[in-house]
Amino acid sequence: MFKLIIMNCIKCDKTEYCSRFCKEHFLKYFYKKFKAHLARIKIIARSESVNLKGKNKELGKHLLLSIDNLDIKFSPQGKELPTYSMDYKAINELECMMTEMKHLLPSILECYREEEIEAFCNLKKMKFEQEQYSILGQKLLKEMDKLEKRKPNIYTSSYKILEKFYKKI
Numbered sequence: 569m570f571k572l573i574i575m576n577c578i579k580c581d582k583t584e585y586c587s588r589f590c591k592e593h594f595l596k597y598f599y600k601k602f603k604a605h606l607a608r609i610k611i612i613a614r615s616e617s618v619n620l621k622g623k624n625k626e627l628g629k630h631l632l633l634s635i636d637n638l639d640i641k642f643s644p645q646g647k648e649l650p651t652y653s654m655d656y657k658a659i660n661e662l663e664c665m666m667t668e669m670k671h672l673l674p675s676i677l678e679c680y681r682e683e684e685i686e687a688f689c690n691l692k693k694m695k696f697e698q699e700q701y702s703i704l705g706q707k708l709l710k711e712m713d714k715l716e717k718r719k720p721n722i723y724t725s726s727y728k729i730l731e732k733f734y735k736k737i
């Protein structure tokens with residue numbers, strides 16, 4: 569028989585909302601993670617004009633505007649900035665290995681799993697848009713989801729491995 573396990577937040581004793589955090593700590597984690605991710609990928613300069621491309625652009629815009637002193641401008645002529653999730657990146661890189669597909673440009677949202685993006689959008693009453701995959705992508709996604717039942721961090725670890733790998737070559 570299955571036992572329903574209710575997890576608590578790792579920062580306080582409230583019930584878990586997403587990624588082992590309660591609602592309040594999840595929001596803090598989400599903003600903090602974005603700041604760290606931007607600092608790491610270094611693709612946006614202060615006062616730069618950008619053009620968000622992909623799903624969940626509203627979220628991307630909200631996060632960019634949440635950073636003090638960044639003073640970003642949004643324009644269709646601006647620098648192209650993708651907004652895909654970590655799941656999408658992991659699947660896409662697998663596809664690249666199997667085909668002659670081109671690698672993606674870094675995304676401002678690739679530090680998050682898709683379920684985290686959905687959870688955040690729900691909290692902030694923003695529109696959440698699901699990623700779309702190619703036929704091969706859908707097959708890979710199915711396999712990865714199966715694997716995830718045994719290895720819950722499979723997306724995060726494959727993303728990290730690929731990142732290290734590309735830094736080396």
Ligand SMILES: [Zn+2]
Pocket residue numbers: 577578579580581582589590591592593
């Ligand atoms: Zn908490």
